[in-house]
Amino acid sequence: GQQVMQIPQYQHVQEGEDFTTYCNSSTTLSNIQWYKQRPGGHPVFLIQLVKSGEVKKQKRLTFQFGEAKKNSSLHITATQTTDVGTYFCSRNNNDMRFGAGTRLTVKP
Amino acid sequence: DAGVIQSPRHEVTEMGQEVTLRCKPISGHDYLFWYRQTMMRGLELLIYFNNNVPIDDSGMPEDRFSAKMPNASFSTLKIQPSEPRDSAVYFCASSTTGDTEAFFGQGTRLTVV
Numbered sequence: 001g002q003q004v005m006q007i008p009q010y011q012h013v014q015e016g017e018d019f020t021t022y023c024n025s026s027t028t029l030s031n032i033q034w035y036k037q038r039p040g041g042h043p044v045f046l047i048q049l050v051k052s053g054e055v056k057k058q059k060r061l062t063f064q065f066g067e068a069k070k071n072s073s074l075h076i077t078a079t080q081t082t083d084v085g086t087y088f089c090s091r092n093n094n095d096m097r098f099g100a101g102t103r104l105t106v107k108p
Numbered sequence: 109d110a111g112v113i114q115s116p117r118h119e120v121t122e123m124g125q126e127v128t129l130r131c132k133p134i135s136g137h138d139y140l141f142w143y144r145q146t147m148m149r150g151l152e153l154l155i156y157f158n159n160n161v162p163i164d165d166s167g168m169p170e171d172r173f174s175a176k177m178p179n180a181s182f183s184t185l186k187i188q189p190s191e192p193r194d195s196a197v198y199f200c201a202s203s204t205t206g207d208t209e210a211f212f213g214q215g216t217r218l219t220v221v
Contacts, residue, residue: 094206
Protein backbone atom coordinates (compact mmCIF):
# COMPACT_ATOMS: atom_id res chain seq x y z
CA GLY A 1 0.00 0.00 0.00
CA GLN A 2 1.05 3.57 -0.63
CA GLN A 3 2.95 5.00 2.30
CA VAL A 4 3.53 8.56 3.34
CA MET A 5 6.95 10.22 3.21
CA GLN A 6 8.07 12.02 6.31
CA ILE A 7 10.85 14.60 6.71
CA PRO A 8 13.19 15.25 8.31
CA GLN A 9 14.32 11.89 9.64
CA TYR A 10 16.08 13.49 12.61
CA GLN A 11 15.90 16.88 14.25
CA HIS A 12 17.99 18.11 17.15
CA VAL A 13 16.97 21.39 18.72
CA GLN A 14 17.87 23.53 21.68
CA GLU A 15 15.17 23.72 24.31
CA GLY A 16 12.92 26.64 23.50
CA GLU A 17 13.39 26.41 19.73
CA ASP A 18 10.55 25.49 17.42
CA PHE A 19 10.25 22.17 15.57
CA THR A 20 8.34 21.11 12.46
CA THR A 21 7.91 17.74 10.80
CA TYR A 22 6.26 17.20 7.43
CA CYS A 23 4.29 14.36 5.96
CA ASN A 24 3.73 14.03 2.20
CA SER A 25 1.71 11.71 0.01
CA SER A 26 1.56 11.34 -3.77
CA THR A 27 -2.14 10.54 -3.52
CA THR A 28 -5.05 12.31 -1.85
CA LEU A 29 -5.58 11.20 1.72
CA SER A 30 -8.96 10.63 3.29
CA ASN A 31 -7.48 11.53 6.65
CA ILE A 32 -4.18 11.62 8.46
CA GLN A 33 -3.22 10.82 12.01
CA TRP A 34 -0.25 11.83 14.12
CA TYR A 35 1.35 9.71 16.83
CA LYS A 36 4.18 10.22 19.31
CA GLN A 37 6.47 7.47 20.54
CA ARG A 38 8.68 8.17 23.52
CA PRO A 39 12.01 6.32 23.69
CA GLY A 40 11.34 2.76 24.75
CA GLY A 41 7.59 3.28 24.52
CA HIS A 42 4.79 2.60 22.11
CA PRO A 43 3.10 4.97 19.64
CA VAL A 44 0.40 7.10 21.22
CA PHE A 45 -2.29 8.84 19.22
CA LEU A 46 -2.13 12.64 19.12
CA ILE A 47 -4.72 13.79 16.60
CA GLN A 48 -6.62 13.06 13.41
CA LEU A 49 -7.15 15.53 10.57
CA VAL A 50 -9.93 14.99 8.07
CA LYS A 51 -10.87 18.22 6.33
CA SER A 52 -8.97 20.05 3.61
CA GLY A 53 -6.98 22.93 5.12
CA GLU A 54 -7.79 21.85 8.65
CA VAL A 55 -5.73 23.30 11.50
CA LYS A 56 -5.87 21.93 15.03
CA LYS A 57 -3.97 22.96 18.11
CA GLN A 58 -3.03 21.14 21.28
CA LYS A 59 -1.22 23.55 23.61
CA ARG A 60 2.16 24.09 21.91
CA LEU A 61 1.42 21.65 19.07
CA THR A 62 -0.17 22.81 15.80
CA PHE A 63 -1.32 20.32 13.20
CA GLN A 64 -2.19 21.22 9.62
CA PHE A 65 -3.74 19.32 6.74
CA GLY A 66 -3.00 20.68 3.27
CA GLU A 67 -5.64 22.07 0.98
CA ALA A 68 -5.11 19.23 -1.47
CA LYS A 69 -5.09 16.68 1.38
CA LYS A 70 -1.72 15.37 0.23
CA ASN A 71 0.45 16.78 2.97
CA SER A 72 0.39 17.56 6.64
CA SER A 73 2.64 19.13 9.23
CA LEU A 74 3.17 19.11 12.96
CA HIS A 75 4.71 22.20 14.52
CA ILE A 76 5.87 22.45 18.11
CA THR A 77 6.43 25.90 19.55
CA ALA A 78 9.14 26.40 22.15
CA THR A 79 10.18 22.78 22.55
CA GLN A 80 10.66 21.25 25.97
CA THR A 81 12.61 18.17 27.02
CA THR A 82 9.28 16.38 27.42
CA ASP A 83 8.76 16.67 23.65
CA VAL A 84 11.58 14.19 23.00
CA GLY A 85 10.49 11.20 20.94
CA THR A 86 9.61 10.09 17.44
CA TYR A 87 6.63 11.66 15.70
CA PHE A 88 4.82 9.56 13.12
CA CYS A 89 2.14 10.38 10.63
CA SER A 90 -0.20 7.66 9.47
CA ARG A 91 -2.45 7.48 6.48
CA ASN A 92 -5.47 5.32 6.90
CA ASN A 93 -7.49 3.58 4.29
CA ASN A 94 -8.41 0.98 6.88
CA ASP A 95 -4.83 -0.29 6.84
CA MET A 96 -3.09 2.34 8.96
CA ARG A 97 0.40 2.65 7.45
CA PHE A 98 3.01 4.86 9.05
CA GLY A 99 5.66 7.18 7.75
CA ALA A 100 9.27 6.63 8.76
CA GLY A 101 8.94 9.12 11.60
CA THR A 102 10.93 12.14 12.74
CA ARG A 103 13.10 11.63 15.78
CA LEU A 104 13.27 14.75 17.90
CA THR A 105 15.97 15.32 20.48
CA VAL A 106 16.01 18.40 22.70
CA LYS A 107 19.09 19.79 24.36
CA PRO A 108 18.35 21.41 27.72
CA ASP B 109 -10.45 -1.19 29.90
CA ALA B 110 -6.84 -2.31 30.39
CA GLY B 111 -5.89 -1.36 26.85
CA VAL B 112 -4.22 -3.61 24.31
CA ILE B 113 -2.34 -6.36 26.08
CA GLN B 114 0.65 -8.09 24.55
CA SER B 115 2.67 -10.99 25.85
CA PRO B 116 5.41 -11.69 26.45
CA ARG B 117 7.07 -8.27 26.89
CA HIS B 118 10.47 -9.74 26.12
CA GLU B 119 11.46 -12.91 24.34
CA VAL B 120 14.93 -14.28 23.75
CA THR B 121 15.13 -17.40 21.66
CA GLU B 122 17.61 -19.37 19.66
CA MET B 123 17.67 -19.38 15.91
CA GLY B 124 15.42 -22.08 14.51
CA GLN B 125 12.99 -22.06 17.40
CA GLU B 126 9.30 -21.28 17.09
CA VAL B 127 8.12 -17.99 18.59
CA THR B 128 4.53 -17.06 19.36
CA LEU B 129 3.52 -13.51 20.22
CA ARG B 130 0.11 -12.83 21.71
CA CYS B 131 -2.28 -9.91 21.68
CA LYS B 132 -5.55 -9.09 23.36
CA PRO B 133 -7.24 -6.12 21.69
CA ILE B 134 -9.54 -3.64 23.38
CA SER B 135 -13.03 -5.04 23.70
CA GLY B 136 -15.33 -3.80 20.96
CA HIS B 137 -12.56 -2.92 18.55
CA ASP B 138 -13.15 -4.50 15.15
CA TYR B 139 -9.67 -3.91 13.71
CA LEU B 140 -6.42 -5.47 14.84
CA PHE B 141 -3.01 -4.61 13.42
CA TRP B 142 0.39 -6.28 13.80
CA TYR B 143 3.51 -4.13 13.28
CA ARG B 144 7.23 -4.76 13.37
CA GLN B 145 9.58 -1.94 14.34
CA THR B 146 13.30 -1.81 13.62
CA MET B 147 15.76 1.04 13.27
CA MET B 148 16.34 0.22 9.62
CA ARG B 149 12.77 -0.32 8.44
CA GLY B 150 10.72 1.75 10.87
CA LEU B 151 7.18 0.75 11.78
CA GLU B 152 6.03 -1.82 9.22
CA LEU B 153 2.47 -3.08 8.95
CA LEU B 154 2.61 -6.88 8.79
CA ILE B 155 -1.06 -7.83 8.70
CA TYR B 156 -4.42 -6.55 9.81
CA PHE B 157 -7.75 -8.14 10.67
CA ASN B 158 -11.29 -6.88 10.49
CA ASN B 159 -13.82 -8.79 12.57
CA ASN B 160 -11.29 -11.60 13.01
CA VAL B 161 -10.76 -11.99 9.26
CA PRO B 162 -7.30 -11.30 7.79
CA ILE B 163 -7.69 -8.50 5.26
CA ASP B 164 -4.18 -7.72 4.09
CA ASP B 165 -1.12 -9.82 4.87
CA SER B 166 1.08 -8.34 2.16
CA GLY B 167 3.47 -7.04 4.81
CA MET B 168 4.26 -10.47 6.19
CA PRO B 169 7.90 -10.89 5.24
CA GLU B 170 8.04 -14.61 4.56
CA ASP B 171 6.18 -17.87 4.90
CA ARG B 172 7.89 -18.27 8.24
CA PHE B 173 5.45 -15.67 9.58
CA SER B 174 1.81 -16.47 10.23
CA ALA B 175 -0.96 -14.74 12.15
CA LYS B 176 -4.32 -15.87 13.42
CA MET B 177 -7.28 -14.34 15.14
CA PRO B 178 -9.49 -17.19 16.38
CA ASN B 179 -11.87 -14.83 18.17
CA ALA B 180 -12.47 -11.15 18.82
CA SER B 181 -10.35 -11.09 21.95
CA PHE B 182 -7.19 -12.86 20.90
CA SER B 183 -4.60 -12.88 18.14
CA THR B 184 -1.24 -14.55 17.65
CA LEU B 185 1.77 -13.88 15.47
CA LYS B 186 3.97 -16.92 14.97
CA ILE B 187 7.45 -17.13 13.53
CA GLN B 188 8.68 -20.58 12.63
CA PRO B 189 11.60 -21.05 12.38
CA SER B 190 12.95 -17.83 13.81
CA GLU B 191 16.10 -16.15 12.48
CA PRO B 192 18.36 -13.43 13.93
CA ARG B 193 17.03 -10.90 11.40
CA ASP B 194 13.59 -11.28 12.97
CA SER B 195 14.88 -9.47 16.04
CA ALA B 196 12.68 -6.41 16.49
CA VAL B 197 9.90 -4.93 18.58
CA TYR B 198 6.51 -6.28 17.54
CA PHE B 199 3.45 -4.16 18.27
CA CYS B 200 -0.19 -5.04 18.22
CA ALA B 201 -2.78 -2.27 17.87
CA SER B 202 -6.56 -2.15 17.72
CA SER B 203 -9.16 0.38 16.65
CA THR B 204 -12.92 0.61 16.40
CA THR B 205 -12.79 1.21 12.66
CA GLY B 206 -9.94 1.14 10.18
CA ASP B 207 -9.50 4.89 10.08
CA THR B 208 -9.88 5.97 13.68
CA GLU B 209 -7.48 6.23 16.57
CA ALA B 210 -5.34 3.12 17.02
CA PHE B 211 -4.37 1.97 20.49
CA PHE B 212 -1.05 0.20 20.75
CA GLY B 213 0.09 -2.46 23.15
CA GLN B 214 3.38 -2.17 25.01
CA GLY B 215 5.09 -4.33 22.40
CA THR B 216 7.13 -7.52 22.50
CA ARG B 217 10.87 -7.14 22.17
CA LEU B 218 12.11 -10.23 20.35
CA THR B 219 15.75 -11.20 20.25
CA VAL B 220 16.80 -14.19 18.18
CA VAL B 221 20.35 -15.36 18.86
